[in-house]
Amino acid sequence: MTQPIYKSLTAILRDVFDDDAIVATPDLNAQRVNGWDSLGNVRLFLEIERRFSIRFSTPEIASLKDVGQLVTMIEKKCSTVTQ
C-alpha cells in the first residue's frame, strides 16, 4: 500500500511546488522543498484530499513533520474509508 502512496505523493508534490526534481521520501520535509511554507502546506493538503478523497483536520495540517508522517496519515484515513 505504501509504495503507490509515495508515487502519488511525488506527482502531487511536483505539481503543487512546480518542481520536477522532487521525490517523495519518508524524511523529506518542508525545509527541503522550495515553496513548502505554511501556504504551500495548505495547498498540498487540499490537493491530497482531492486526489485521495479523504479529509484532514486543521491540527493535522498544521502539525505535519515530514512525508513519512504524511504517508502514515493517508494510509490510516484510506483504510478507514474503505472499511
Add this chain to the structure above:
Amino acid sequence: MSFNSFPSILIFLPIAVTGYWLLSAGVSHRFASYWLLTCSVVFYLVGGGPWSLLISASSILLDYILVRVIIESAPENHRVRLTAFIIGVLANIACLGYFKYTNFFLHTANSVLGTHLEAAHIIIPLGISFFVFQKIALLADAWSRQIQSLRLTEYLLFNFFFPKVIAGPIVHYNELVPQFETHRVSCPARELAIGLCLFSLGLFKKCVISDGVGVFAPAAFDFAGEGYPPLLTAWTSILAYTLQIYFDFSGYSDMALGTARMLGVRLPMNFNSPYKAVSIVDFWNRWHISLTRFLTAYSYTPLVVNLSRRRLLEGKPVLEGKGSALSAIWTLIAIPSVLTMALSGLWHGPAWTFVAWGVLHGIYLTVNQAWRILRPRFWPNNLVYERVMGPVGWLLTFLAVSVSFVFFRAPSLESAFSVLGGLFGLNGAQAPVLRTLQMTGADDLGLSVTLRAYWEAYGFSTVCIVGLLTVVVMMPNSLEILSRYQPALDFTEESLPPLTSKPTSIGRALLQGGAPLSYATAVVMALLFSAGFLALTGSSRFLYGQF
C-alpha cells in the same frame, strides 16, 4: 526582575542554578523540580508583584481544571470536552482582552465616538501575552489528544518556568514537560558551560550592542512633526532602531535559552538571523519563530483551510500554482495574511501603531506569496531567478522590515507618518543644523568645519550601523556558533531554510562547524560576559519584555 539586572545575575541565578543541581544530585529529582518551581514563582513575584502573581495563578489554575476535563473525559462525552475547550479559550482571550486592551478600547471609543470615558487603572500581569498564547496552545494540544496526562507540579512549572516567563519563547507542553519529568543529565558542568556561553553572548548583545546603538534611534522619533525628520536623520534613526531591536530580541532569546540550559533544559529556537532573510516569508521563519508558529497553527492555517473549502463548495477556484485566479489570491492569500498579521500587531501592543505595523507586514506577505505563486508564469527559469533574487530579495526584505519598524517605534500614527515622510525625503535631506551652516556660508568657514559638522550629525552613527549590519549579515549566529551542542530544542544545521542554510564563508572559516568548549572559547565568552556586565545600567529593559 530581568536577566539583565544585577540582582538576577549576582543573586538569583547563582542560587537557583546551584540549588537545582545540588538537590537533583543529592536529594531527588522531584525535590529539584519543587525548587525550580519555587524559584520561578519568586522570580515572577519580584518581577510582577503580588497582584500579577494572583491573577496569573488564578487563570493558570482554571486552565488546569479545564485541561484535565478535556484529557480525562471519555470520547463519547464530546460535548463536555468541547465546552471545557471553548470556556478555556474564551477565558484566556477575555483575560488578555481585559488586562491589556481595556484602555485601548476606551481611548479608541473616546476619539471615534467623542465620548469621555475615563481610563481604568489596570495592572497588566507580567508576561500575560506570552502565557495566554501558551495556554491556548495547551488547550488545543489537549483537545487534539496530544497530551495524555497532566501533573500539577510540572504544569505549574510549564507556566512559570522563569527562563521564558518574561518574553517567551512560546512553548508547547510536550516540548518542555518531558524534560522536567525525565531529567537525567549526565554532566551538569557541560550543560552549565553551554548555558553560560549562550547567556554571555546574549548579555553582550543586549547591554553593549543593543543599548549602545539604541542611543541613535530616538533622533527622528522624539521631535517628529511638521518638516522633521530630514532624510539622513530618518534613515540613521530607523536603521539604528532596526539594529537595536534585533540585538535586544536576539540577546533576550540567547539569555532565555542559556538560562534554561544552565538547568539542563532546551527551549525551542526563537530567533535565527532574521536579517539574513531573502524574503518576508523567510523573515517570519526566523524572527520570533515561536510566535510565527503559534499564529500559523491557530490563525493563518485555519483561515486558509476554511476559506479554501468554502470556495471549493461554491465551485470557485482555489490556489492552483502559477495559474491561480486573482479572486483566489485575494481571498486565500491577502485576507488570511492581513488578518493574522494585524492580530500579531495588536498582540505586540495595545496601540494603532502596532496594528499598522501588522497590517503592513500582512501586505508584504501577500505580495511575497502572490509573487511566489505567480512568478513562474512571468519568469520560468528557476536557476536564473534564484541567482538574481538572492541579493535583490535580501535588500528588499531588509528595507521593507526597516521601514515597518517606523510604526513599531513611533509613539503615535502622526509621528510615524512624519518619520515615513522623512525616509522618503519629504522633509529635506539634512539636519537643520547643517542646513543653517550651509545658508550662513559654510564654504567660507572651510571644508574641515563642514566635514566635522557632518561627522557629528551622522558620521559616528553611520559607522556603527554599517559595522553592525556587516556583523548581522556575515557572522554566524549564537545557535550556529554552538551548533554541535544542540543549543535549541529543534536546532540542527539541516533545519535551516535551503537558500541560507550554511553559515557564511567568514563564519565557516572562523568556526569550522561550531566552537568547541575549549579554554579559548571560555576566554572569549568571559570577555563578552565581562563587557556585558560592565555595561549593565540597571535601568535598561528588554524591548520585547514590554509586550
